[in-house]
Every structure is written in C-alpha cells, then in structure tokens.
Amino acid sequence: AAAVWGLLRSAQSEHPDRILLVDVHRDPDLDLIPEADLSGDEPDWGALLETGEPQLAVREGELFAPRLGAAPAVADDAWRLAVARKGSLDGVQVAPGDARRTDRQPHLAGGERTAGVNFRDVLIALGLYPQEAPLGAEAAGVVLETGADVTDLAPGDRVFGIVMDSFGPVAVAHAGLLARIPDAWSFTEAASVPVAYATAYYGLVDRAGLRA
Structure with a gap:
C-alpha cells in the first residue's frame, strides 16, 4: 500500500484540494471471511471530505490528522x-x-x-x-x-x-x-x-x- 500512498501524494501535490487520502486500517483477516459484515467499517465519506484535510486516519471511529507538535521540554542538553x-x-x-x-x-x-x-x-x-x-x-x-x-x-x-x-x-x-x-x-x-x-x-x- 505504501506505493499507492506515494502515488496519491504525488497527485495531491499536482492537484491541491482535489484528493483526500484516508487510512481506514481494517483487519485484513476479515477480507478472507465471505460472510463477514464489513459495512460498519465504512466511514462517513461526506463528513471526511468536509474536514478539508488532505490526509486522515480512521481509528475505531476517531479521526486523526498529521500535525507538527512541540517535543516535551528536557532539563538539560543531554x-x-x-x-x-x-x-x-x-x-x-x-x-x-x-x-x-x-x-x-x-x-x-x-x-x-x-x-x-x-x-x-x-x-x-x-x-x-x-x-x-x-x-x-x-x-x-x-x-x-x-x-x-x-x-x-x-x-x-x-x-x-x-x-x-x-x-x-x-x-x-x-x-x-x-x-x-x-x-x-x-x-x-x-x-x-x-x-x-x-x-x-x-x-x-x-x-x-x-x-x-
């Protein structure tokens, strides 16, 4: 899947605001079970588009977006x-x-x-x-x-x-x-x-x- 992510990120850079990259992180073993009901794993795609984020991760109903944050303060230089x-x-x-x-x-x-x-x-x-x-x-x-x-x-x-x-x-x-x-x-x-x-x-x- 990493190659697909790279392809989509390249497309995003060439066409800003047109592509949303979403990682749904579903258990791959469920795909091997014919009777498995996967409908509950589908996120609300319309709501995801409305966030305006270029990339999101869906984890157990929660949304995560990449952000830069400050590292915790350290007492000395070591x-x-x-x-x-x-x-x-x-x-x-x-x-x-x-x-x-x-x-x-x-x-x-x-x-x-x-x-x-x-x-x-x-x-x-x-x-x-x-x-x-x-x-x-x-x-x-x-x-x-x-x-x-x-x-x-x-x-x-x-x-x-x-x-x-x-x-x-x-x-x-x-x-x-x-x-x-x-x-x-x-x-x-x-x-x-x-x-x-x-x-x-x-x-x-x-x-x-x-x-x-």
Missing part, C-alpha cells in the same frame, strides 16, 4: 531523538543522550546546530534497516570542545560532516569526518551536504574508479 518502538514514525521519541558538554562551554544560539534527515533514518524508524543504528548521520554546528590530539579544529569553529546520533543539541564526532563550513553557507545548507557528497564520492571514485 537528549536525542531515538526509536523507542520500531515499525512506525510514531515510535520516534525524545530520549536521554550520552553526549554531554562541560559547564564551562557556552550554550549555542538558535540555528547554530542542524542535522540532515535521510531515507536511512526512515528505514531505521520503520525497523527496515539491515542493522542496528542510531537516528541521524550528518550535521552542522559549532565545536564546543576537542580531544587532546585534535589540532586542526578548535572551540568556536563552524563545522559540518558525518555525525552519528546527530538528532539532538550536542553530539560527539570524529575530527577526521568534519570540515569547516564555507563562510557563505548557512548551517542548514551545510547539514544537507555530507551524506549526499560521501555517497556520490564513494560510488564514483571508490567503486567506479572515476578519474580525470
């Missing part, structure tokens, strides 16, 4: 987004994080920390990724502190790169997987580059052997 229950995006929740900074480090201003979202993250949340992995693999932000052997980066540097478990305000990254953000780039622009760039480079150079 939090991250994690998959508490695989199989649905509803299972993504705020969880305690392992990355902590020392009290001497300043707090970041708004917009100084961004993370890129990739299809890999969707697969992880749905339980379809082939191995255990945290959400988030790329980010851009400001260096808060460095290891003793790191000499090419310093606190205050604007950096971007491959950062695992990056869906949170603070993350730990390997210095070798980071680079300074070009002056003309925003944090948002920088956070969208690492995975796409590394994928293209790996495919073209490492695998295909592309040369000048």
Whole structure:
C-alpha cells in the first residue's frame, strides 16, 4: 500500500484540494471471511471530505490528522531523538543522550546546530534497516570542545560532516569526518551536504574508479 500512498501524494501535490487520502486500517483477516459484515467499517465519506484535510486516519471511529507538535521540554542538553518502538514514525521519541558538554562551554544560539534527515533514518524508524543504528548521520554546528590530539579544529569553529546520533543539541564526532563550513553557507545548507557528497564520492571514485 505504501506505493499507492506515494502515488496519491504525488497527485495531491499536482492537484491541491482535489484528493483526500484516508487510512481506514481494517483487519485484513476479515477480507478472507465471505460472510463477514464489513459495512460498519465504512466511514462517513461526506463528513471526511468536509474536514478539508488532505490526509486522515480512521481509528475505531476517531479521526486523526498529521500535525507538527512541540517535543516535551528536557532539563538539560543531554537528549536525542531515538526509536523507542520500531515499525512506525510514531515510535520516534525524545530520549536521554550520552553526549554531554562541560559547564564551562557556552550554550549555542538558535540555528547554530542542524542535522540532515535521510531515507536511512526512515528505514531505521520503520525497523527496515539491515542493522542496528542510531537516528541521524550528518550535521552542522559549532565545536564546543576537542580531544587532546585534535589540532586542526578548535572551540568556536563552524563545522559540518558525518555525525552519528546527530538528532539532538550536542553530539560527539570524529575530527577526521568534519570540515569547516564555507563562510557563505548557512548551517542548514551545510547539514544537507555530507551524506549526499560521501555517497556520490564513494560510488564514483571508490567503486567506479572515476578519474580525470
């Protein structure tokens, strides 16, 4: 059914306000019973159309529509987004994080920390990724502190790169997987580059052997 949903969403984007996508979530086993009375499972289609929503889910007589909401407040910066229950995006929740900074480090201003979202993250949340992995693999932000052997980066540097478990305000990254953000780039622009760039480079150079 996911392919049909994708097709309908494409049609919705091309023809706004003409198509309503409804998930009725009926028990598929009932379809195998010839004498089963399924008439009670039919929603009031006219009422659904009058809501003006592009997408609805019907669950035991209740209607649900997708909405963005604020995550619950967290006492400190040691939090991250994690998959508490695989199989649905509803299972993504705020969880305690392992990355902590020392009290001497300043707090970041708004917009100084961004993370890129990739299809890999969707697969992880749905339980379809082939191995255990945290959400988030790329980010851009400001260096808060460095290891003793790191000499090419310093606190205050604007950096971007491959950062695992990056869906949170603070993350730990390997210095070798980071680079300074070009002056003309925003944090948002920088956070969208690492995975796409590394994928293209790996495919073209490492695998295909592309040369000048």
